[in-house]
Amino acid sequence: MDWLSRLFEMMPVRGRLDLRCSYGAPWRIEQGPGEANEIPYHAVLVGSAMLENPAGGRPLQLKAGDIALLPSNPRHVMHDGSGAAPLKARNRASLNFTISENPGSDQRLDLLCGHFAIAPPHDRLLRHYLPPILIVSAGARAGQPDTAEQLAGLVALMRVETTDDHLGGRAMLNALSTAMFTLVLRLASEAGNAPRGLLALAGHPRLAPVVGAMFNEPARPWTLPEFAQLANMSRATLARQFQEKLGRSPSDLLTDIRMTLAANELRKSPISTGAVAEAVGYLSEAAFQRAFKSHMGITPAQWRKEAQNPATIDDLELAETTEAMPGADDV
Numbered sequence: 001m002d003w004l005s006r007l008f009e010m011m012p013v014r015g016r017l018d019l020r021c022s023y024g025a026p027w028r029i030e031q032g033p034g035e036a037n038e039i040p041y042h043a044v045l046v047g048s049a050m051l052e053n054p055a056g057g058r059p060l061q062l063k064a065g066d067i068a069l070l071p072s073n074p075r076h077v078m079h080d081g082s083g084a085a086p087l088k089a090r091n092r093a094s095l096n097f098t099i100s101e102n103p104g105s106d107q108r109l110d111l112l113c114g115h116f117a118i119a120p121p122h123d124r125l126l127r128h129y130l131p132p133i134l135i136v137s138a139g140a141r142a143g144q145p146d147t148a149e150q151l152a153g154l155v156a157l158m159r160v161e162t163t164d165d166h167l168g169g170r171a172m173l174n175a176l177s178t179a180m181f182t183l184v185l186r187l188a189s190e191a192g193n194a195p196r197g198l199l200a201l202a203g204h205p206r207l208a209p210v211v212g213a214m215f216n217e218p219a220r221p222w223t224l225p226e227f228a229q230l231a232n233m234s235r236a237t238l239a240r241q242f243q244e245k246l247g248r249s250p251s252d253l254l255t256d257i258r259m260t261l262a263a264n265e266l267r268k269s270p271i272s273t274g275a276v277a278e279a280v281g282y283l284s285e286a287a288f289q290r291a292f293k294s295h296m297g298i299t300p301a302q303w304r305k306e307a308q309n310p311a312t313i314d315d316l317e318l319a320e321t322t323e324a325m326p327g328a329d330d331v
Contacts, residue, residue, distance in 0.1 A: 001215075001216060002212065003202055003208075003211045003212045003214075003215040003216075004182065004185060004186060004189075004202070006215040006216060007215065008182065010122070010215075010257070010260050010261060010264065011118055011119065011122035011123075011125070011126060011260060012118075012119065013116050013117070013118050013178060013181050013182075014116065014117045014118075014174070014178060015041075015114060015115075015116050015117075015174055015175075015176070015177025015178035015179075015180060015181055016114050016115055016116075016117070016173075016174050016177055017097055017112060017113075017114040017158065017162070017173040017174065017176075017177050018098070018113050018114045018115060019091075019097070019098050019099075019100050019112075019113040019114070020097060020098070020099050020100070020110075020111070020112055020113075020162045021089075021099075021100045021101070021109065021110070021111040021112075021113060022099060022100070022101040022102075022108070022109070022110055023080075023087075023089065023100075023101065023102050023104060023108070023109045023111075024087070024102060024103070024104020024105045024106050024107065024108055024109075025080040025082055025084075025104055025106050025107040025109075026079070026080050026082045026083075026084035026085065026086050026087060026104070027079065027080050027086050027087060027089065027102055027104065027109060028077065028078070028079040028080075028086035029077065029078040029079070029111075029113075030075070030076075030077050031075070031076055031078075031113070032070070032073060032074055032075040032076050033073050033074055033075050034073055034115055035117070036073070036120070036123070037117055037118050037119065037120050037123035038073055038115040038116065038117050038118075038123075039069055039070065039071050039073060039115060039116045039117075039118070039123075039126075039127070039181075040069070040070050040073065040076070040113070040114070040115045041067065041068065041069050041070075041113070041114055041115060041116065041177075041180070041181075041184075042062070042067070042068045042078065042111060042112070042113050043066075043067045043068075043111070043112040043138075043155050043158070043180070044062050044063060044064050044065065044066050044067075044109070044110075044111055045064065045110035045111065045112060045155070045159055046064055046108060046109065046110035047064060047107060047108050047109035047110060047111075048061060048062060048063045048064065048080075048081075048109070049061075049062045049078045049079070049080070049081075049109060049111065050062075050078065050079055050080070050081040051068060051076065051077075051078050051133075052076065052077040052078070052079075053133070054070070054072065054074035054075065054076050054132070054133075055132060055133075059081075060133070060135065061081075062078075062135065063137075065137050065138045065152065065155075066135055066136070066137050066138075067135070067136055067137075067138060067151070067155070067180070067184055068133065068134070068135045069116075069130075069133070069134040069135075069181075069184060070132070070133055070134075071126070071127045071130040071131065071132060071133075071134065072127060072132040072133075073127070074132070078111075080107060080109065086102075087102040087103055087104045088102060089101060089102040090102070094165050095165035095169070095170075096161075096165050096166070096169035096170040096173065097162055097169070097170070097173060099162075110159075112155070112158060112159070112162070114177050116177070116178070116181050121263065121296065122260060122263075125256055125260060128256075129197050129198035129246070130195075130197050130198065130199070131195040131196060131197055131199075134184065134188055134195060134199075136148075136151070136184050136187045136188050136191075138151040138152040138154075138155055138187075147183060147186050147187045147190055148187060150183055151180070151183040151184065151187060154176055154179060154180055154183060155180070157172075157176060158173060158176045158177070158180075161173050161176070185199060188203075189202050189203040190203065191203070196245060196246070196247065197245075197246060197247075198211070198246065198253075200245040200246070201241075201242065201245045201246050201253075204241070204245065206231045206232055206233060207231055207238075207241060207242075207245070209230045209231065210227045210230050210231050210238070210250065211253075213227070213230055214250075214253060214254050214257055215257060218254065218257045218258050218261060218280060218281060219258075219278075219279060219280055219281035220281065221281065222250075222254060224238070224239070224250065224251075227250050238250065255291070255295065256295075258280040258281055258282075259280075259291070259292060259295045259296060261279070261280050262276050262277075262279075262280045262288070262292060262300070263296065263303060263307075265279060265280070266300055266303050266304045266307065267304070267307045269304065273285060273288070273289070273300045273301070276288070276300065277289075288300070
């Protein structure tokens, strides 16, 4: 299985369309932050928009065909760029979606707004490996037309679904939103200038096999020399590439994958902690217990208990440090 499919198998993502905006200039949108496990998105159908950079710096211009994800889930502002006081917008609810519109007639904006929800605590892991803002452009362009065309077609279908209340419209829009997340990440990883994080790592032709190996065989007692051989690099070069592109070591990524799988397995009450430890690559249950608590902030037993209460899980804080894995001391 490819790494992205495996990632979504480990941490399912559910998309939802929240709003279709139809504005004439001047207009302004203020959103967020959403729920802790949400990643907002905006897809520009017609017109253009200025997205204020939540981290500061110059605003980012979005044009028709652009899709923006904000994995850091910040409060964010979008506007027409005129600086004029915005016209008052009103919301109009339909059966399957909501339309927000204003009385303006100049420089029309047609925008889809929604979010992706990831089950805790996987949302924190995913955000950690994605950039604070991710923008891709849908539509054919030289060098990589296939995924861009697929994404443009998907957005066009969403646009059709929001022209009226169709039977099954909400289910369609949410399913298309979920598929959009996958296509956005695929397109971003194919770009030659993929943003720093997991996408840059997986988009590197020599590092991609290492990422795939981690996701597909996380329980294997990997060593740094084995990863270096997969990448056809020296150990020092591999470690440097991981730090430059991901900001973390191969060991850190492998541990995150193992702990994500362990958290999922611990939800299955009949499975013993020892069996979970072995399934994710630990030879010692005690070592697994220590690593899990260091990584998740609570013991496997506590996690299993809290897993019955999603609201409590959402309040848990992940520890910043991780421990070395048995059988992979050289990673």
